Amino acid sequence: MTSSAINAPADAAPEPPPLSDRLRQTVLPRLVTGLILLLMWEIAVRLLAPPFVARPSSVVAIAPKVLTDPKFLAATGSTLLAVAEGLVISLILGTLTGLAIGRSRIAEKALLQHVNFFYAMPMIVILPLFSLWFGYSAATRIATIIFASIFAIVMNVADGARAVPGEYLEVARSFRAQRLRMLFEIVLPSSMPYLLAGVRLAGGRALIGAVVSEFFLSIGGLGYYILYNSRSYHHSEAFVGVLLLAAFGVGFEVLVGWCTRRFMPWYRRGAN
């Protein structure tokens, strides 16, 4: 959004334009586009699709009921809790592994290509195997979430740990700092932006992992709520769930972006 000023038409001043101009140039087109998209969707569904298919008016009409439904809230809570748990585990294990790969030649040589293999693998193929291992249970969901998210963190932290300026480490070494302290007090803080970029990726992947595993395992959660309701032709109800998922996805991105700007203002967006 900040960079849209750069691309402003030639007659615009190079300084940030006043609020009224910004309203006219960004907010208005956005609102209009949004309305047009919603209208197109509404009309297309009314004309072409059977009545059970979700359209904006039906979704809005049903949303208050769904959002206050305790079952829906319980499902949402269960999914979010699983995602949070999985992400925390991924974060801890992934950061440690990433630091090792980034700072130790041996660890890099031994582990990197295996991490790469799992990172490139479409994560959901692991589901049938995990369901053999852990059964059709919430444990499989957690395992899938971790599998989906951890490698993004490992890769990014490793990149970050590799990019630590050598002078920092030299100074620490000349003060005879211990290796472990250097790792956690210099390398880790200095690779924070990379870590956050990894967390951003991992969050999206974790959410997908949770939804897919609920589809696959039929265990309670937002994903299963969507599956169940769309199977019984309650598309509008199910779509509220999709919107909530989208909101979580965007919300997480915004949160991580905000953290980056708030705590690492020197780190410019788009560098990773």
Added chain:
Amino acid sequence: MPFILLRRHAPFLLSLIGGLAIWEIAGRMTSAAFMVPFSVTLVRLWQLVVHGNFIAQFLESAELFITGFVLALAVGAPLGMLLARVRAVRVGIEPYLMLIYATPMVALIPFILSMMGFGFAPKVLVVFLFGVFPVIYNTVEGARSIKPELIEVARSFRSGEWPLWREVMLPYTLPYLMTGVRQAIGRSLVGMIAAEFFLSSTGLGQLIMGASQDFDTAGVFATIFVIGLIGVGLMRLGLEIERRFARWRQ
């Protein structure tokens, strides 16, 4: 020469052998229902290829992936450029693209299932949906990166619309488009597996599902292993494509 090659790749080979050895030992120490060693996986894979229908299933998956991915590219790239060319449209559509981009596409699969049922078309739609948004999103990003002065200069030399596209728009958005292509390759692969799991079961997805339902752990491992290799191969390909065009980027 081969000796130098060997030395250069020695760490890679060692780590590969190490990983496979750990797999082999872990597989031998645990029960066969839980995990099978690498050797057994290879044998099972061989059986599947020779006696089973592995090749046919593989080709079925490939057909789905290629159809969906090519469609995503054919629709996404021109659409992205068109959206990007008109500034008001680009500014207007950006937040919605971001929203869709951040939405887990898998959540739409049940809707597609209940509206379109089983068959090839809904699965292609899934792969398409997974792949098309990275392409559009990155193309629009690319068009955003074009300096307005460039277009201005082109205009002041009385450039028409077509030369403007050929000389300014295309070369500047192409590297970004290729980033989109790389992401789309990865996502379409996930879409392919998801479609094969949750819509009508075919291809490699069906092989895994079937094997897991039969408690054929070796079959599950063999298929996952192959899909992992495909994933790595496609990711390399994507990075290579992206790198080839990255030189254009300033």
